[in-house]
Amino acid sequence: MKGVRYIFVLFLLLLSGYAGAAEKSSAPEKVDVKKIIFEHVKDTYEWHITTVGEKHVSISLPVILYSSRTGWELFSSSVFHEEDNYKGFYISYLGDNEGKIVELDENGAERRPLLDLSITKTVLSVFVNALLLIVIVLCTARWYRHHKPENGAPRGFVGIMEVLITMVVDDIIKPNVGKNYKKYTPYLLTAFFFIFLSNLMGLLPIFPGGANVTGNIAVTFALALCTFIAVNFFGNKEYYKEIFWPDVPSFLKVPVPMMPLIELFGVFVKPFALTIRLFANILAGHTVILAFVCIIFITMSVSTYIGTAMTFVSVVFTIFMNVLEFLVAFIQAFVFTMLSSVFIGLSQPEHHDSKH
DSSP, X not given: OHHHHHXXXXXXXXXXXXXXXXXXXXXXXXXXXXXXXXXXHSOOSEEEEEEETTEEEEEEOEEEEEETTTEEXXXXXXXXXXXXXXXXXXXXXXXXGTTSEEEEOTTSOEEOOXXXXXXXXXXXXXXXXXXXXXXXXXXXXXXXXTOOGGGOOOOHHHHHHHHHHHHIIIIIIHHHHOTTHHHHHHHHHHHHHHHHHHHHHHTOOSTTOOOOSTTSHHHHHHHHHHHHHHHHSSOOHHHHHHHHSOSSOGGGTSSSOHHHHHHHHHHHHHHHHHHHHHXXXXXXXXXXXXXXXXXXXXXXXXXXXXXXXXXHHHHHHHHHHHHHHHHHHHHHHHHHHHHHHHHHHHTSOOOOOSOO
């Protein structure tokens, strides 16, 4: 019964956090659902924690820019609360640069600085998740250093980590990568646990959770790029032979290199598929949960009686989606690791002896 109560309290916390995110951007007479959802899923230069009355409690993050006009600039994003324009920089609210820091060029048109290395909400969340993952791994390793095999199997959190690591290595990495699996195991385990942890942290609408890390295409692209490097920089000669001179009839290779072009195209399609698959699934989950929460405010603005009934419906569906997203958090980490293992395994084909 204690476990059930803990789960129920967690769901109430999740719902209240999402409801708070919706309430801070809505007016009693009208709810801008699009604005609420996009404010949650997009990257920002500050981390909003909560709202107390009319006061927004946020963490202002450092802005690091390089502009052809002023050179390097380092300042806090809190300056935009005091004044809209700071040294010629301001946050755009229109067009392709919406939500980004811009400046005006000689013609009075908005343009992005040459470099924007600011620590945004997503970047800070990546650092937090990475640090949390390091702590988890070091604590697990510390347990094994102080316990001998004859003392029995680990329990609790360390036992869960052992199950997950064993599952990833034995069921994903070994069968798909092949005999050189040990070379790629550290990267694949890191990718799995980082994605899984980031997905779980994204379900917590309270600091330091709630950031849309794996729902940010820049993050998923960086993860896919790591797999791309592991595949193409460490692939053997047989792998490149299958790309540029595949074992197909000669007329498909010369004079028009049809098959080599198709194989080369597939080299770049693989990381693109990894990027879009993870990004789209996580972004869709966050969007659906917020949409269900917004139903409460939309129906309340129409009628109190309808709103009361729909509140119950919204709570039920929000709880269901949170449970589903917990499963999706694991599945997406599993799928990304599995596909990466498959792609790496395909880059390590063995030489086929014609006599054999």
